[in-house]
Amino acid sequence: MANIKQLSESQEDYLEAIFTIASKKGAARVKDVADSMKVASASVNRAVSSLTEHGYINHERYDLISLTDKGREKASQVIDKHTALTQFFREVLCIDEPEASDAACRMEHAISDTTMDRISFLSRFLLDSTKCGHNWTSAFKAFCIDTQDLQGEDACRCTKA
Numbered sequence: 042m043a044n045i046k047q048l049s050e051s052q053e054d055y056l057e058a059i060f061t062i063a064s065k066k067g068a069a070r071v072k073d074v075a076d077s078m079k080v081a082s083a084s085v086n087r088a089v090s091s092l093t094e095h096g097y098i099n100h101e102r103y104d105l106i107s108l109t110d111k112g113r114e115k116a117s118q119v120i121d122k123h124t125a126l127t128q129f130f131r132e133v134l135c136i137d138e139p140e141a142s143d144a145a146c147r148m149e150h151a152i153s154d155t156t157m158d159r160i161s162f163l164s165r166f167l168l169d170s171t172k173c174g175h176n177w178t179s180a181f182k183a184f185c186i187d188t189q190d191l192q193g194e195d196a197c198r199c200t201k202a
Contacts, residue, residue: 048095050150053119054078055088056097059106060116068105122149122157129164135182 048056058077062069074085089106092098097112108116126145130136136144152160170177 053150056112056116057119059108068107119149125161129160133164133167133178135185
C-alpha cells in the first residue's frame with residue numbers, strides 16, 4: 042500500500058471550506074474560499090495547487106474547484122470530527138457554541154480516530170444516560186453551576202440544569 046501523505050491542518054481547513062461551499066453552490070471558486078476563510082486569493086491558490094497535486098480536488102486555473110471522491114471522503118471525516126467534538130463540548134461539557142466550535146476546529150486535526158471514537162461513544166452514552174435511569178449530563182451541568190472557580194465565577198457558563 043502506498044504511503045499516504047498526511048494533510049496539514051491548513052489543508053484540512055481548505056478541504057472543509059471547499060466542501061461546505063460546494064455543498065451549497067455545487068462547486069467553489071477561489072474567491073469563495075478566500076472570502077469564507079478570510080485569507081488572500083494567493084493563499085487559496087497555493088493550497089488549491091497542493092490539494093490538486095495530492096488528488097483531493099479538481100481545479101484548472103481560473104476554473105471552479107470541485108472535490109474528488111478522495112477529497113470528499115477526507116473533508117467528510119474532518120467535518121464529522123468537528124461536529125462530534127462541538128456537540129461534546131456544548132452538550133456534555135456545557136461550553137458556549139463559539140468556544141466549543143473553535144476548540145473543535147483546533148482539535149479535529151490532531152485527534153486520532155480511536156480517541157475520536159471514544160469521545161463519540163462517551164458523548165452518546167452520557168446524552169442517552171436517561172434511558173438507563175441516570176442523567177449524567179444534567180448532573181454535571183448542575184455541578185458546574187454550583188461549583189465556583191477560584192475567581193468566584195461559575196465553573197460552567199451553562200444556565201440549564
